[in-house]
Amino acid sequence: MTALETIRAALAHAASRLGASDVEVALERPRDPTHGDVATNLALTLAKTLGQKPRAIAERLVATLELPPGLVRKTEIAGPGFINFFLAGEQVVGVLPSIIAAGKDYGKSDVGRKAKVNVEFVSANPTGPLHVGHGRGAALGDGIAALLAWTGWSVTREFYVNDAGTQIDKMARSLWARVQQQAGRPGAIPEGGYHGEYLNELAATILKKEGKRFADLPEDEGVRRSREIGVSAQRAEQDQDLREFGVRFDVVSRESTIYERRLIDATLAELAAKGHTFEADGALWLRTTALGDDKDRVLKKSDGTYTYLVPDIAYHRDKHQRGFVKAIDVWGADHHGYIPRMRAALQALGYPGDFFHVEIVQLVRVMRGGEEVRFSKRSGEFVSLRDLFEETGVDAARYFFLMKRGDSQFVFDVDLAKSQTEENPVFYVQMGHARMSGIFRVAGREPGSVRADGVDLSVLTQPEEIELVKELAEFPDVLRRAAAAYEPHRVTGYLEGLARIAHAWYHKYRVLGEPEEAARLVLARAVQQVLATGLSLLGIRAPERM
Template structure:
């Protein structure tokens, strides 16, 4: 049990004693919320428990606070001070810090992991871009945040699966095939009419060139329909392979790649529509089938099957989400772009119509990214004249910087991405600042090894030699990490981990500049090496969640 658990338990026990002593009425006690005060002089932890309990107890909150403090006799507590209308500030003895630091060192690579999620089965679907061209910068933000969220949820004890929904059915894939077909004919000096909704990227030309390099003009002997069918297959496989390669270079991997086509091929759409018909959630009007989405707060009902019997995108999405829920996921987290905000209500309505709780679907909206170079907005790629691709961004700033900059702000806020800052090797660059702290610690350990001192010599019983203010602050910061993981996972907020590890790196740099490690008493040197080891392990754990490397040298 960590110190916060001990303190929460002690507060509850003191409150129950006060009730038994008749100080205030028996009632259901509120949850004990502990916070770290903004200023050190206000103690190690503070709570408004007495104020929260006052209404049920029908007692002045200061009376409750006084009763609790009088009944707390913990050996690890220095004092408790009542402030304002009933806040309690707790000052703890430093012994608990050394116990906690020793625990961090004992847990090693597992420090930060917990079972708080109770193995709740969660699916996170993200990116899911149409496989018709390269990923752009906007997709990159969703990819970075989504993969970091998956890692974060796993660390917090959830049973998580990541999934990419391949939109390989519908008009966009027909247009892909038609675009490749037009470029193929063009390269063979044939007459063409480029499709009105075709794709104009260089990658389409490359696909057509590849077909010619392998097969020459052999497909000219095929009928147009046969060529389109073949080119659809070739282009889709090529685009998917490119997507997977781009994502892998960005440290993004998926447990499942789910094909929309399978929903059409295995009758899932028809079965889903039948379920909705049977429970009265869809109706026929003007020859089309409509979902009663207004029953769940949508502004109008939505067409599921058009009057020409062709299913809408919504039909496939309903069948897909039914498939997800039938796989046993208790929570579905979808990460969508800002242009999909209006789609949330109708998908939640579909889930409710299928007999599930709409709250089982949680949609996170990723806001837009604006790139800046030399203070100027970068509107398009110099290479292609179109949107900047994820690959181009990685080539310019690297995977680590790109991922950190995408993750470091809350996903629901617009992001101004400073390319110059992301490339800089200065303390102003947050990812460089963090990685430099990690590499600096590795350098400390290499020097110690050269001096004949090893990490195995660290004595947990002598960690109490760490008494300076910056050492105490750094230990306290380490102690916040596990709860930071739990809270960030609950809030679906990987940016909190980015912020935490940046703050931790900052406190380590302060410690390094103020406290000598080499050239001091050997026991003190080993204690400081122990503190540095705990920081290094925690930084590595956090960077692993963010999908960022932890370099030994810089």
């Protein structure tokens, strides 16, 4: 148990003795060193529930607090009711052995208690290549999934294929039109169809493989086969792009199977049985206004067909029936208006309010040479994900997508992503890792062989060294908070901060050949390891050399 964990547990225990059980104890590292090494605002947060003044609570907390001897040098109450802890000198540096001992697992926690959570992301229609917006969703969804797994959830990464709607129909007709055109016949892309060059390429492949007689098929048959071939080709291409982007899914669900498994009828029956549907104007409605939506929604249109809401409800009902206690969906901003009705529908089914959670990803604009890059030749619209990561590299693309909050509008600076200087945050962090690795390379030592046992760490007294150790100690907390908030960008921010101190330390002090060599190797190893762990959670490589 690290010093931080000990303090956290002791505070939680003291709080429960004051009558506040099950509290989340937040520890922070004050910016101002006169505020101690570790501080908590626990007394301030308890003020409301306990109905007492923060400073009075702080005094009672400190009085009941039981800390093992030798851990804390001084405890004080400051400002409005902060409790500041000044660690005994050897304690600060004392986290290093536990970091080394935990190795690749340093920072893991079990707050998720193995509960099943489903993270659904990308879920692009199989009508064309993935664009940069999908890339942002992919990076974010994968990052959230990794953070949840890291904090003890049992995570399933899922991709949902809308393979049954009218968009697919338009893709099929567009492809058929391209086949006709290439066979020398008139063929027009339908209204709202797909004009991208990729369908021309696919049409050429089909004609090559199937021969010209494919174009002679009756229209019904031609469109039907175009649909089959098109869907499977687009899916295969999307999978390939995602694989190269470093994203893998555990489950791919298809809208068509929702129909095949008769989940539609079962879902409608359950909604009706629970009294949430009604008929009006020849249609079947869901009374979502009773659950926070601003208007009721049609389920079954007066022409007898279903709205798209129905398979979506059925799909999420299926997630619930598969045992997930949480379903997190990553959606593009253009779907955000859809959230209230979906939430209402799932509440109508009786699921808890926190079962369904949506993370919104805003659109991505791509800048190169100071100008916005709008179109991709192949896809006919937007910049494709592949174009982007082939130009910048996967590491830079993923890092850039993750360094801002998902719901912020984001300008992707291609020139910056490609630059090999400190201005580029990915490069900067990776360089930090490479530099630590370089020390071991020159020393001729395997970093993994470093042990803290028997090393006198008390020689680590330089301000940069103390700061580095404190920063390393915060890693588990950062990951916990990032996971709880579904915010991978906190991890990139943390890594940049850690790398910054590491660069400063590296620049100012030597490791090899100094009296502090053994201790500094332990520190360098810990930094290297945490940078590597953080990067790998985000799906980014940690190179040994640049």
